[in-house]
């Protein structure tokens with residue numbers, strides 16, 4: 001075991017050895033198989049609920065520790081918002097109450113459809129919400145009666161190891177089985193390949209970018225895929241502009257724009273654009289001109305010249321960094337309270353078409369709702385992830401909601417309302433657009449099983 005990993009866990013937990021963390025991925029899978037069998041044969045649903053309640057309360061109690069570990073290891077986002085993300089998942093991730101049984105009763109007898117576990121789930125997690133995804137996935141997967149083997153993002157393996165250890169310790173303290181949640185100490189593409197090919201792993205759940213989604217969809221195994229987003233925002237000329245400006249900047253700057261749901265580009269009606277920008281500046285945004293936009297492109301994007309067109313990829317070095325740091329790199333000394341960079345660009349600009357995951361918000365002026373929807377659809381790229389709109393015009397709202405066809409659509413509020421922060425409904429850190437499960441929860445990780453009892457004395 002790598003010393004730093006042992007140290008980071010021992011620093012916080014001096015008594016227990018690392019739980020659920022294996023040198024070899026094969027051992028992580030085998031232990032998860034044993035744990036799941038034990039869970040199903042020796043424990044009841046109410047025991048699973050007890051584990052989950054405890055996982056949630058320990059996450060809440062350790063939210064600062066978890067946020068600090070993630071921030072120190074990944075060096076992305078900001079500490080305070082990471083505390084809030086852990087609080088959100090601890091309070092609003094559903095457990096066994098999410099599972100329902102459907103029954104039909106009649107002259108011919110009784111038929112029930114139960115939500116049953118898959119068995120062992122292989123879960124792949126991102127660097128942007130590492131422990132949040134691992135704890136949230138674990139809650140839903142265990143609630144449904146599964147065990148889980150994680151292949152964490154290599155850049156976040158230590159904080160994830162702490163989360164895996166913490167979850168196992170909690171379950172053991174409630175008298176539960178060991179290794180319900182496991183991981184390989186050094187996750188790689190090879191360890192993912194072993195997980196994908198192992199016949200004991202019955203379901204894959206991947207949270208990450210397009211490369212990951214493609215890989216697990218090609219595995220030939222049932223997969224829940226939570227892929228990339230690039231959420232557009234439309235602001236029309238009936239909107240409460242003050243409210244729009246405040247919410248858009250807060251949503252875009254949250255955890256330095258790391259969340260896949262965070263506002264990534266704005267399409268605003270021309271006749272209210274100046275007012276929106278003015279109000280955004282009042283809400284800690286700084287506007288930059290064309291020269292600085294060019295400098296910022298050179299800093300945060302990597303240009304790839306192909307035969308037919310120029311393509312851009314993000315320079316990962318700058319993902320999740322503070323707006324003030326990005327500004328200082330292009331020679332601007334911004335005020336302390338600046339948390340978001342805004343700029344006016346055209347609809348095909350690389351800042352619009354690339355999922356930046358940095359507090360940079362491109363703004364495009366549009367003449368009407370037709371143009372706004374067309375541009376927003378192009379920017380979202382059919383990912384079926386998230387979109388937002390500020391308007392009092394029901395027709396415009398309905399039209400955009402239908403045409404963009406995303407998993408999350410929030411009206412007149414910020415992105416996080418879509419996952420239960422300042423909006424109704426439960427939370428998740430795995431939003432499965434490509435495979436259609438949407439806002440995942442315990443029921444996502446179940447198989448439908450029908451049991452039929454026929455009335456013999458008919």
Ligand code: NAD
Pocket residue numbers: 124125126127128129151152153154189192207208209210211212215226227228229259260355429430431432433
């Ligand atoms: P990433 O795609 O680089 O990594 C995610 C995971 O996939 C990691 O464990 C990584 O090791 C693995 N991976 C990466 N490329 C792979 C490939 N070609 N084959 C197999 N495995 C691969 O993502 P990241 O930078 O950590 O996270 C950011 C991305 O994830 C963004 O695109 C964001 O929108 C997306 N995301 C989506 C959701 C959602 O719920 N839909 C949630 C969080 C993040």
